[in-house]
Amino acid sequence: MTAARLTSVKAEQLPLLNSVSAPATHPDGTRAVVSVTRPDFDADAYVGQLWSVPFDHAIPPRRITRGFRDTAPAFSPDGTVLAFLRATPDGKPQLHLVEAGGGEPQAMTEQKLGVSEFSWAPDSRRIVFSSRVPEEGRYGTVDGVGAGSEDPRLISDNQYRLNGLGYTADKPAQLFVVDVPELGAEPPVVPVGRAAKASGADAASLVPLAAQLTFGEADHTSPSFSRNGESIYFVASLHDGHDGDLASGFYRVPVGGGEIAALRPDAALQSVQEVCESGNGEWLFFTAQDLGDDGLDFVARNTALYAMPVRGGKATMLSDVETQDISGRLEAFGADGMLALNTSRGSVQLIQWTADGEAPEVLVEGPRVAIGASAAGDIVAVSFSDAFSNGEVGVLENGKLRSLTDFTKALRGEATILEPHEFTATGTDGYPVHGWAVLPEGRGPHPVLLTIHGGPFAQYTAAFFDEAQVYAEAGYAVLMCNPRGSAGYGQAHGGAIKEKMGTVDMADVLTFLDGALEAFPAMDRDSIGIMGGSYGGYLTAWVIGHEHRFKAAIVERGFLDPVSFAGSSDIGWCFGGQYTGGSLKQMAAQSPMAVVTAVRTPTLVIHSENDLRCPVEQGQRYFAALKAQGVEAALLLFPGEDHELSRSGTPHHRRQRFEQILAWWAKHLPSAANPQRETSSATG
Numbered sequence: 001m002t003a004a005r006l007t008s009v010k011a012e013q014l015p016l017l018n019s020v021s022a023p024a025t026h027p028d029g030t031r032a033v034v035s036v037t038r039p040d041f042d043a044d045a046y047v048g049q050l051w052s053v054p055f056d057h058a059i060p061p062r063r064i065t066r067g068f069r070d071t072a073p074a075f076s077p078d079g080t081v082l083a084f085l086r087a088t089p090d091g092k093p094q095l096h097l098v099e100a101g102g103g104e105p106q107a108m109t110e111q112k113l114g115v116s117e118f119s120w121a122p123d124s125r126r127i128v129f130s131s132r133v134p135e136e137g138r139y140g141t142v143d144g145v146g147a148g149s150e151d152p153r154l155i156s157d158n159q160y161r162l163n164g165l166g167y168t169a170d171k172p173a174q175l176f177v178v179d180v181p182e183l184g185a186e187p188p189v190v191p192v193g194r195a196a197k198a199s200g201a202d203a204a205s206l207v208p209l210a211a212q213l214t215f216g217e218a219d220h221t222s223p224s225f226s227r228n229g230e231s232i233y234f235v236a237s238l239h240d241g242h243d244g245d246l247a248s249g250f251y252r253v254p255v256g257g258g259e260i261a262a263l264r265p266d267a268a269l270q271s272v273q274e275v276c277e278s279g280n281g282e283w284l285f286f287t288a289q290d291l292g293d294d295g296l297d298f299v300a301r302n303t304a305l306y307a308m309p310v311r312g313g314k315a316t317m318l319s320d321v322e323t324q325d326i327s328g329r330l331e332a333f334g335a336d337g338m339l340a341l342n343t344s345r346g347s348v349q350l351i352q353w354t355a356d357g358e359a360p361e362v363l364v365e366g367p368r369v370a371i372g373a374s375a376a377g378d379i380v381a382v383s384f385s386d387a388f389s390n391g392e393v394g395v396l397e398n399g400k401l402r403s404l405t406d407f408t409k410a411l412r413g414e415a416t417i418l419e420p421h422e423f424t425a426t427g428t429d430g431y432p433v434h435g436w437a438v439l440p441e442g443r444g445p446h447p448v449l450l451t452i453h454g455g456p457f458a459q460y461t462a463a464f465f466d467e468a469q470v471y472a473e474a475g476y477a478v479l480m481c482n483p484r485g486s487a488g489y490g491q492a493h494g495g496a497i498k499e500k501m502g503t504v505d506m507a508d509v510l511t512f513l514d515g516a517l518e519a520f521p522a523m524d525r526d527s528i529g530i531m532g533g534s535y536g537g538y539l540t541a542w543v544i545g546h547e548h549r550f551k552a553a554i555v556e557r558g559f560l561d562p563v564s565f566a567g568s569s570d571i572g573w574c575f576g577g578q579y580t581g582g583s584l585k586q587m588a589a590q591s592p593m594a595v596v597t598a599v600r601t602p603t604l605v606i607h608s609e610n611d612l613r614c615p616v617e618q619g620q621r622y623f624a625a626l627k628a629q630g631v632e633a634a635l636l637l638f639p640g641e642d643h644e645l646s647r648s649g650t651p652h653h654r655r656q657r658f659e660q661i662l663a664w665w666a667k668h669l670p671s672a673a674n675p676q677r678e679t680s681s682a683t684g
Contacts, residue, residue: 307338
């Protein structure tokens with residue numbers, strides 16, 4: 001009897017896609033803890049718990065919490081306590097503590113809008129956390145006053161909302177400090193009756209009282225303690241004129257509250273992401289992106305790593321800002337070193353820097369994406385993804401990464417994961433276009449899907465990508481490339497489309513398509529579709545306004561009209577003008593709506609009703625224009641979702657999205673595994 005043949009990844013296997021957080025390494029260097037989360041169809045939410053991963057390969061990893069969604073683990077510096085965020089099905093993430101050796105977690109906060117991030121004090125006795133504080137009368141702070149009954153908002157600023165968050169000015173992120181209780185002490189109880197009356201208004205709280213450190217309208221984020229435990233660093237936009245630019249700086253506030261000090265008050269305008277003291281307390285490392293003289297020139301600006309003396313002085317750039325783009329949370333390593341991530345040619349590296357400016361050391365590289373790292377002494381744990389896994393944990397040993405987990409085992413038990421084929425095509429101007437092809441099993445010929453990523457200053461990687469796997473399982477050869485405008489190939493590559501969108505980027509994706517058709521004979525050059533989301537939706541719509549070789553197209557959450565985008569998007573006040581140029585003539589010259597009358601390609605437009613980044617009107621107006629001129633078109637709208645539908649939308653909607661995409665391709669670009677169907681419905 002022969003074993004059943006495995007298929008490739010399907011939409012219904014989304015619950016098998018485990019995502020892994022950055023690791024928290026125990027100070028004794030014996031193990032790490034990570035959060036492992038996954039989509040769940042029954043809960044229609046993302047669920048997950050914390051796992052302990054021993055560095056001894058003889059001891060298997062094990063789940064150590066049982067919450068609905070437990071994330072963001074962090075050990076106290078003395079190793080006795082593990083902190084993490086726990087969310088219930090109907091609640092916001094709250095800070096919890098549990099003894100490192102195990103036990104029942106204890107809630108530390110009950111913030112109305114939850115806790116977003118936190119950091120330990122060096123003495124392990126306090127924690128600083130960031131939480132959005134709602135304006136009284138909004139967000140359920142007054143019983144019986146729902147969202148539709150709140151007072152009107154009088155808006156006078158450019159920056160008043162964000163995709164995924166909604167309005168922000170009435171719920172700024174503030175910093176709080178909370179003392180860590182003795183976990184072995186008897187738990188508190190809620191007083192009742194006469195005891196409750198005598199205890200007063202605070203009697204009902206079972207969590208420690210947190211002291212608020214910051215106030216005002218600005219968001220205060222990325223908090224971390226100084227090594228002496230006396231101060232807290234954070235990132236905010238507190239400078240004059242902050243609503244008219246994208247700049248932010250880093251600041252210091254005493255742990256007990258008091259005057260906030262700007263640490264680089266006279267620095268050029270930058271967007272700061274992270275700040276962290278070195279292990280010896282002598283250096284401040286921070287990551288920042290230059291923004292030009294007006295604080296708005298963000299296009300293709302790599303983020304650089306800097307170091308400056310804690311006592312004050314000149315900041316030195318440690319990374320090569322042209323070729324390196326630093327991201328992720330900074331992790332102190334050794335006395336004066338720091339670990340950080342770097343976006344590079346379809347991968348994300350882990351690199352070690354030192355404050356003295358010595359040549360950095362690349363610790364993790366190759367065809368993988370480093371997710372995060374943490375260190376204990378000279379031991380470094382790393383979470384990463386690669387072509388065959390959505391997330392694993394490893395440890396660096398003798399310069400090599402030894403994998404410790406197999407969170408993809410369940411998926412491999414049901415599906416074959418297809419390996420991407422790296423490929424570089426060269427255009428008529430001699431410019432190389434780098435990317436990958438994911439081919440279905442079998443000899444072909446396979447219909448082709450040219451996919452375009454968002455951003456545009458982002459990148460496809462060689463790591464596991466659910467979209468490519470699902471489409472390849474349905475019989476399509478999937479092409480993914482990083483044209484000019486993408487991240488990971490230097491600032492000149494990324495900035496090549498500034499005020500020239502739809503020029504060299506269009507040439508590059510078509511170059512990659514033609515090169516792949518020559519390089520891979522199994523591809524059917526007469527059966528090609530094109531699709532993309534966000535900027536990828538922009539370029540898809542732009543291409544089909546100029547090229548008519550595609551059987552069909554999918555334009556998802558697209559940036560489709562720079563003019564209306566300026567007044568409707570959360571970033572519209574600055575984004576379009578920086579990329580296309582600010583004049584109406586420039587916008588029209590690079591607008592898909594300006595060339596929509598030339599489109600003849602059947603097009604599915606996908607959008608989410610709560611998308612604030614590329615608002616739904618962009619898709620609706622594009623769809624209406626297609627219909628008005630007789631082009632076959634359909635509009636797929638998702639209620640309750642925002643710009644992140646394909647990545648973090650509800651599991652039910654993510655599955656339906658895949659089903660509707662495959663139904664569209666079955667109609668216009670059928671394959672042997674995805675044949676044409678009699679009917680297709682967007683309901684159910």
